[in-house]
Amino acid sequence: MVLQRPLVDFVHSSPTLATAATVFAGVFVQAAPFLVLGVLISGVIAAFVSPRVLRSVLPRRESVAVGVAGLAGAALPGCECGAVPVARRLMDQGAPSAVAVTFLLSAPAINPVVLVATAVAFPGEPKMVVARLVGSLATAWVMGLLWSRFGRTEWITARLGSHDVDPGGSRWAVFAESARHDLLQAGSYLVLGAAAAAALNVLVPQWIYEHLAGQVILAILVMALLAVVLALCSEADAFVVASLSMLPLLPRLVFLVVGPAVDVKLIAMQAGSFGRGFAARFAPLTFVVAIACACAAGYLVLGGIR
Structure with missing residues (x-):
């Protein structure tokens, strides 16, 4: 490339730019394999697994079904973008809305890809993985039970067509298209997230x-709001927040729990899939519940402020 050498020389001429480039490359290279793995698995599920499989294992009692739906989120490796249409399909097939809501919140946060990525991003801190699992699962369960108690079906106003695979079409074509779409969408957020991590490391004064x-309270609120605004993929967010090593673990845990539950892209997707009335009620409440559950998990698992 003609511009490669001048660009490299320009970056190396400034210690600040060199540091930013190193942070960007480190975050991106660490997160990319997990992002690709999640995208491939998500594509397989979209093409070969029907939501009816999940629907068939749900208990009839709604409160018990909410608990099962939270744990079932581990069966859908992928980011939050893929959980929204699956939750919508579950609802269209007759699953209670509280069950779909619980699955929507748990799937992108407690699946194996996300937990392994968190373990890699925080070497020597296995409690961070446990704390993220506990905080995210608690968020999903609490929101599911709250929606079961206070939610109204009429708040879900949007109606979408079926997303099931066309029996006459190729499932491999569906897999390829789903994986391509998710990779482009989630990859773009990874690039933005890596760039944000680099900027936060070099532009924000120490x-x-x-x-x-x-x-700590201010740090928790700042990191929660940052999670909403950055809208990172759950398979890559741990690498971004791990780079902010100057902050205690608790605010960074809040970032990891809030991000997959509520962010700007999720709010837009939920408004499109379930209606604006749903998003207007669901997102603010989820934000508060996620912060509370993350803080509780942090104190229980991490042993307080670290």
Whole structure:
């Protein structure tokens, strides 16, 4: 490439740019394999697994079904983008809305790909994996039970067509198209997230992180809002937040629990799939519940503020 050498020289001429490039490359290279794995598995599920399989194993009692749906989220490796249409299909096939809501929140947060990625991003901190699992699963269960108790069917106003695979079509074509779509969408967020991590490392003065480290409540709120705005894929977010090593673990745990539950892209997708009335009620409540569950998990599993 003609511009490769001038660009490399330009980056190396500035210690700040060199540091930013190193952080960007480190985050992207670490996260990319997990992103690709999640996309491939998500594509297989989209092409070969019907939501009827999940629907058939749900208990008739709604409160028990909410618990099962939360655990069933581990069966859908992939990011939150793929969980929205699956939850919609479950609802279209007669599953209670509380069950679909629980699955929607648990699937992108407790699946094996996300948990392994978290373990790799936080070497030597296995409790972070457990804390993320506990906080995310608690968020899904609490929201499912709250929706079961207070939710209204009329709040879900959007009606979509079927997303099932066309029997006359090729399932491999569906797999390829689903994987391509998810890779382009999630990959773009990974690039943005890696760039944001690099910017946060080199542009934000060190004293701000030192101030946040000493003001845990403020740090929790900042990281929660950052998770909503950055809208990272759940398969890559751990690598981004792990780079902010100057912050305690608890605010970073809040980022990991809030992100897969509520962010700007999810709000838009939920508004399109379930209606604006649903999103307007569901997103703010999920934000508060996710923060509370993450903090509780942090204190129980991490042993307090770290």
